[in-house]
Amino acid sequence: MNTNSQVWQGAGRRIYIQEVGTRDGLQAEAAFVPTEDKIALVNALSDTGLAKIEVTSFVSPKAIPALRDAEQVLSQIRRVPGVVYTALVPNVRGAERAVESKADELNLVMSASESHNLSNLRMTREQSFAGLTEVLKAVQGANVAINVSLSCAFGCPMEGDVPMTVVLEWCRRFVEELGAGGVTLCDTTGMAYPTQVAELVRAFRQRWSSHELTLHFHNTRGMGLANVLAALDAGADRLDASLGGIGGCPYAPGASGNVCTEEVVHALILMGYDTGIDLPQLLAAARALPALIGHDVPSQILKAGRRLDLHPNLTDFDEIAARAVNR
Numbered sequence: 001m002n003t004n005s006q007v008w009q010g011a012g013r014r015i016y017i018q019e020v021g022t023r024d025g026l027q028a029e030a031a032f033v034p035t036e037d038k039i040a041l042v043n044a045l046s047d048t049g050l051a052k053i054e055v056t057s058f059v060s061p062k063a064i065p066a067l068r069d070a071e072q073v074l075s076q077i078r079r080v081p082g083v084v085y086t087a088l089v090p091n092v093r094g095a096e097r098a099v100e101s102k103a104d105e106l107n108l109v110m111s112a113s114e115s116h117n118l119s120n121l122r123m124t125r126e127q128s129f130a131g132l133t134e135v136l137k138a139v140q141g142a143n144v145a146i147n148v149s150l151s152c153a154f155g156c157p158m159e160g161d162v163p164m165t166v167v168l169e170w171c172r173r174f175v176e177e178l179g180a181g182g183v184t185l186c187d188t189t190g191m192a193y194p195t196q197v198a199e200l201v202r203a204f205r206q207r208w209s210s211h212e213l214t215l216h217f218h219n220t221r222g223m224g225l226a227n228v229l230a231a232l233d234a235g236a237d238r239l240d241a242s243l244g245g246i247g248g249c250p251y252a253p254g255a256s257g258n259v260c261t262e263e264v265v266h267a268l269i270l271m272g273y274d275t276g277i278d279l280p281q282l283l284a285a286a287r288a289l290p291a292l293i294g295h296d297v298p299s300q301i302l303k304a305g306r307r308l309d310l311h312p313n314l315t316d317f318d319e320i321a322a323r324a325v326n327r
């Protein structure tokens with residue numbers, strides 16, 4: 001555990017950044033991004049040093065029409081060694097499609113809240129868990145990693161607080177009963193706050209120290225980056241983030257964008273963390289995003305530039321300076 005002197009210090013610690021813009025981001029877009037543009041975007045992201053890219057989701061095309069080209073995208077991208085290409089999967093049908101398209105990892109999904117699970121997946125949580133068990137059986141021997149994303153782990157927009165005991169019990173079932181290699185705690189609608197995040201991360205880490213733990217925050221209430229720092233300080237080393245800060249679950253009222261990848265990376269590099277990411281290259285990919293989706297994105301770094309992207313002095317600066325010195 002960190003001592004006070006280590007708080008907020010990166011000190012070269014490796015943090016794994018996982019891009020979800022092409023899934024969590026594009027799923028929420030009204031306009032369909034052409035398949036070849038999605039492929040080009042993933043290819044550009046692959047060269048930035050990201051640890052993992054959630055390329056798409058294999059859900060019902062009626063539920064998420066924006067990602068109805070999942071097969072084409074996942075099977076046509078250029079694979080960079082070392083990058084894990086994952087896809088969101090809600091059921092056996094989705095798992096079969098994802099394995100066929102050579103996903104490295106299946107990101108299974110269910111919600112910690114009964115109401116959100118019903119509205120997003122049209123099942124009770126127990127039905128979802130039984131479904132995930134079926135998925136595990138169906139892909140046995142397929143050599144594909146399994147992660148489970150638990151939506152609404154920090155609160156539900158319909159039910160309010162979700163007790164930590166409930167969240168940890170679902171994590172236990174994913175890890176111990178399903179045998180998942182990783183769990184993602186999702187703040188689907190930006191209800192998490194830093195002290196709560198720290199408590200949950202510590203509790204998870206105390207129980208399961210060798211499993212991958214990912215934190216997935218949305219910046220809906222402006223606490224995204226604060227939550228990121230609280231999570232890292234409590235021992236987390238994996239973060240989901242989305243390029244430009246786009247994103248949001250269409251089946252969660254009030255959902256909005258994820259924490260923004262370039263903002264998170266910019267902050268972590270300044271603090272001395274090792275993200276493995278080439279920020280200028282990431283920014284170049286982010287700059288292409290508004291044209292792709294047809295609107296502005298929340299990213300502050302795209303607007304303001306990096307901290308030391310300096311501005312030229314006023315044209316009459318020398319005159320002003322000379323007058324001030326002689327005053």
Ligand code: COA
Binds near residue numbers: 058063251
């Ligand atoms: N891939 C493609 N099609 C699928 C599918 C999958 N993984 N799962 C279901 N379908 C199709 C079925 O074939 C059926 O099609 P039809 O109407 O042409 O016969 C239709 O979707 C409904 O299938 P059903 O099994 O009755 O599921 P449902 O209506 O209860 O929907 C989900 C359940 C989970 C499949 C659906 O709600 C879904 O995909 N949700 C996505 C949620 C999501 O991505 N949210 C944001 C991210 S968290």
Ligand code: ZN
Binds near residue numbers: 024186216218247258
């Ligand atoms: Zn999300």
